[in-house]
Structure formats: structure tokens, C-alpha cells
Amino acid sequence: xxxxxxxxxxxxxxxxxxxxxxxxxxxxxxxxxxxxxxxxxxxxxxxxxxxxxxxxxxxxxxxxxxxxxxxxxxxxxxxxxxxxxxxxxxxxxxx
Numbered sequence: 116x117x118x119x120x121x122x123x124x125x126x127x128x129x130x131x132x133x134x135x136x137x138x139x140x141x142x143x144x145x146x147x148x149x150x151x152x153x154x155x156x157x158x159x160x161x162x163x164x165x166x167x168x169x170x171x172x173x174x175x176x177x178x179x180x181x182x183x184x185x186x187x188x189x190x191x192x193x194x195x196x197x198x199x200x201x202x203x204x205x206x207x208x209x210x
Contacts (some may be wrong), residue, residue: 129165129185130158136193150179161192165189 128150138148152158155178162173165185172187180198 128158128162129189129191130161132189132191133161133178133183133185133193136191137181137183140193141179148179150180155179160186173210 126203134152138145141148150183151155155176156176160176161174165172165187168187170187172185174183177196180196181193184194
């Protein structure tokens with residue numbers, strides 16, 4: 116099952132939507148959620164990459180025990196990780 120937070124019309128940075136989505140999926144307030152996003156990725160770099168990427172951009176990483184997928188149009192999907200998901204590295208596809 117996947118939780119989706121934010122649409123291409125959502126003006127908040129992708130990093131904020133990632134924290135909200137993972138915290139919500141974990142049943143925790145985004146303000147109280149641990150670990151911080153900085154423990155997984157650089158939030159400013161993530162925001163910059165999504166802003167500068169094409170709609171075909173795909174970013175995937177793990178954060179807070181969840182698999183996070185972000186598209187170039189700003190969609191953020193969070194799901195339970197599978198064995199095929201990366202554990203600590205970024206996977207970035209931009210066609």
C-alpha cells in the first residue's frame with residue numbers, strides 16, 4: 116500500500132512533503148518524527164534536484180523505515196520497503 120502526499124500543484128518543497136508523508140504513514144506528527152530527513156538525504160539538494168529535473172525524473176530512497184519515491188512533477192509516494200528498494204543510496208532516473 117502506498118501513501119501519496121502532495122500533487123504537482125502543492126507549492127511546499129518536496130522535502131517537507133516527504134517528512135509529512137513518512138510521519139503520517141508511521142502515525143506520528145511531522146514535528147515529532149525521528150530520524151530527521153537530514154539523516155537520510157540532504158533536503159536542500161533533494162528540493163533543488165526535483166525543481167531542476169524533468170517530469171520524467173524519478174528519485175527513490177529509504178527514510179524512517181519507508182520507501183520514498185518522488186517524481187519530477189513533485190509527487191511523493193511512501194510505502195513499506197521491498198527487497199528491491201535501495202537501503203541508503205539514491206537512485207535517480209531522468210530520461
